[in-house]
Amino acid sequence: xxxxxxxxxxxxxxxxxxxxxxxxxxxxxxxxxxxxxxxxxxxxxxxxxxxxxxxxxxxxxxxxxxxxxxxxxxxxxxxxxxxxxxxxxxxxxxxxxxxxxxxxxxxxxxxxxxxx
Amino acid sequence: xxxxxxxxxxxxxxxxxxxxxxxxxxxxxxxxxxxxxxxxxxxxxxxxxxxxxxxxxxxxxxxxxxxxxxxxxxxxxxxxxxxxxxxxxxxxxxxxxxxxxxxxxxxxxxxxxxx
Numbered sequence: 406x407x408x409x410x411x412x413x414x415x416x417x418x419x420x421x422x423x424x425x426x427x428x429x430x431x432x433x434x435x436x437x438x439x440x441x442x443x444x445x446x447x448x449x450x451x452x453x454x455x456x457x458x459x460x461x462x463x464x465x466x467x468x469x470x471x472x473x474x475x476x477x478x479x480x481x482x483x484x485x486x487x488x489x490x491x492x493x494x495x496x497x498x499x500x501x502x503x504x505x506x507x508x509x510x511x512x513x514x515x516x517x518x519x520x521x
Numbered sequence: 522x523x524x525x526x527x528x529x530x531x532x533x534x535x536x537x538x539x540x541x542x543x544x545x546x547x548x549x550x551x552x553x554x555x556x557x558x559x560x561x562x563x564x565x566x567x568x569x570x571x572x573x574x575x576x577x578x579x580x581x582x583x584x585x586x587x588x589x590x591x592x593x594x595x596x597x598x599x600x601x602x603x604x605x606x607x608x609x610x611x612x613x614x615x616x617x618x619x620x621x622x623x624x625x626x627x628x629x630x631x632x633x634x635x636x
Contacts, residue, residue: 409564436622445530447611447626448565461621496564500622508553508615508622512564 409513411497417519418487426482426516430499437480438510439472440496448496454480455502487520494518523548523614525627533633534602542597542630544612553615554595555624556586560608568610571595582606607634 410429418424430437435456440448451470452462456477465471469487474480484491494517498510524547534540546552553572557565569580576588586597595612609631615624 438623440626445628447525447527447613447628450623450625453623461623498565508555508624509567509570510565510624511567512557514562514564 409497409499409511411495411513411516413516414514415517415519417521419521420487420489422487423483423485424487424518425484426495426497426518427479428482428497428499428513429479430497431511432478433501434499434511435477435502436500437474438498438500439480439482440498441466442494442496442515443492451482484518487518489520492518492520523552523616523625525612525614525625527610527612527627527630529630530628531631531633533635535635536604537601540597540599540602540606540632542610542612542632544595544597544627545593546595546612546614547593548614551590553624554586554588555613555615556580556584556595556597557611557613557626558582558608559611559629565611568597602632602634604634604636607632 412427438453439451442448452472454474469485472482494515496515498512500510526545555570556568559565568584571578571588579585609629611629612627613624
């Protein structure tokens with residue numbers, strides 16, 4: 406098992422461009438989470454999936470943010486019309502769907518976004 | 522809503538000294554509690570977790586934490602710090618069964634280790 410993989414690790418873009426991040430979770434994990442982390446802060450929850458179902462998306466930061474997990478495996482997080490305030494580390498994590506395991510997140514290394 | 526407070530933004534210790542990082546949580550029932558560590562350029566790694574039972578839990582890398590319900594605390598300790606322990610440490614609280622299983626993280630404590 407290679408853990409949680411995120412791609413790209415770094416993305417530099419110009420304001421107004423769209424960006425997409427990909428996350429490949431641990432294969433036997435059916436829950437997948439996206440968090441955002443800004444400098445000096447802890448991870449901030451954005452959204453999560455149980456298999457292909459997106460169970461919570463009200464905390465996505467704006468309607469410019471969207472996430473998918475079409476076949477219950479990998480997931481993508483898209484940010485449209487990026488703004489400088491979107492610059493952050495975007496973290497993906499996965500977990501088992503069991504009651505005790507659902508809380509135990511395994512994180513990827515993150516995708517760092519810089520918006521110029 | 523659940524929340525976590527890590528009152529210390531930075532902690533500086535000398536190598537070989539003992540360490541205690543503070544964490545206070547707010548949650549209506551018995552929480553699931555976690556400590557994660559993040560080294561520069563790395564993702565968060567789970568150090569230890571508390572679900573129930575013995576309130577003193579052991580983790581990886583020689584860390585331990587104690588759950589104190591009366592103080593709503595889950596402080597992280599290590600008896601002798603190594604230079605490689607320098608990193609960012611995050612406390613998190615998760616829902617008990619029946620909840621949404623969305624862990625909430627504190628803002629983190631940066632550990633600086635002097636030689």
